[in-house]
Amino acid sequence: MASGSTLLVSDLHLSASRPATTAAFIGLLTGAARDAAELYILGDLFDYWIGDEEIDDPAIRPVIDALAAVSAGGTSVLFMHGNRDFLVGQRFAEATGVQLLSDPLLVELEGMPTLLLHGDTLCTEDDGYNRFRATVRDPAWQAAFLARPLVERRAEAQRLRAISEREKQSKSAEIMDVTPSEVLRVLRETGYPRLVHGHTHRPMQHVHPVDGRSCERWVLPDWHDTATGLAADRRTLRRF
Numbered sequence: 001m002a003s004g005s006t007l008l009v010s011d012l013h014l015s016a017s018r019p020a021t022t023a024a025f026i027g028l029l030t031g032a033a034r035d036a037a038e039l040y041i042l043g044d045l046f047d048y049w050i051g052d053e054e055i056d057d058p059a060i061r062p063v064i065d066a067l068a069a070v071s072a073g074g075t076s077v078l079f080m081h082g083n084r085d086f087l088v089g090q091r092f093a094e095a096t097g098v099q100l101l102s103d104p105l106l107v108e109l110e111g112m113p114t115l116l117l118h119g120d121t122l123c124t125e126d127d128g129y130n131r132f133r134a135t136v137r138d139p140a141w142q143a144a145f146l147a148r149p150l151v152e153r154r155a156e157a158q159r160l161r162a163i164s165e166r167e168k169q170s171k172s173a174e175i176m177d178v179t180p181s182e183v184l185r186v187l188r189e190t191g192y193p194r195l196v197h198g199h200t201h202r203p204m205q206h207v208h209p210v211d212g213r214s215c216e217r218w219v220l221p222d223w224h225d226t227a228t229g230l231a232a233d234r235r236t237l238r239r240f
Contacts (some may be wrong), residue, residue: 004035009229010042010198011222016059024227029066036075042198043082043118050153051146052091071097082118109232115190119199122178187215
């Protein structure tokens with residue numbers, strides 16, 4: 001039975017084009033994650049996900065099997081949807097033993113109230129992205145998309161990714177980062193917890209003064225260059 005600290009990762013963007021990143025994640029699942037009590041994946045585990053048929057992809061299957069093995073070994077693996085893999089569904093959960101989470105989610109990590117988010121909802125100034133998010137998170141849109149043939153879904157995902165990459169070129173770094181006023185609003189409304197999120201690919205520990213309190217905000221790194229995350233142990237967070 002697994003025991004020990006809680007691990008948190010996000011923004012791995014696993015795909016067939018990044019075999020080294022996939023190998024690093026499987027290394028985590030077969031190594032440190034087996035000794036952890038919990039592993040939180042806070043979105044964008046996959047570079048894109050067009051439906052749970054993806055679990056049959058030969059490039060994805062080793063990840064599915066490794067997740068299932070670590071879950072069966074006693075580690076609670078908990079997954080929060082990101083902006084790339086918001087269509088991960090029940091078939092994926094059943095195949096891996098992973099629990100699907102709501103976003104945001106307030107939890108106790110080693111006795112410390114901690115708000116977990118993917119992070120995209122904190123970026124309120126990116127109007128184009130927020131319009132897109134509202135569309136693709138609509139259950140009716142998702143049902144219609146998932147009813148389309150797999151080849152059409154794949155082509156549409158590639159088209160949307162190309163549009164997103166073009167639009168990024170004209171967006172300022174500030175627009176694509178979290179909105180400070182939104183961070184403060186969320187901290188106030190959730191009782192001044194510690195906050196942990198990904199999405200922005202700007203790993204750092206921030207301290208926000210809020211109503212006479214000091215609230216930590218930890219940003220998880222992406223896995224493009226380094227396979228790292230955070231470990232919660234004895235009410236503190238540390239990078240691993």
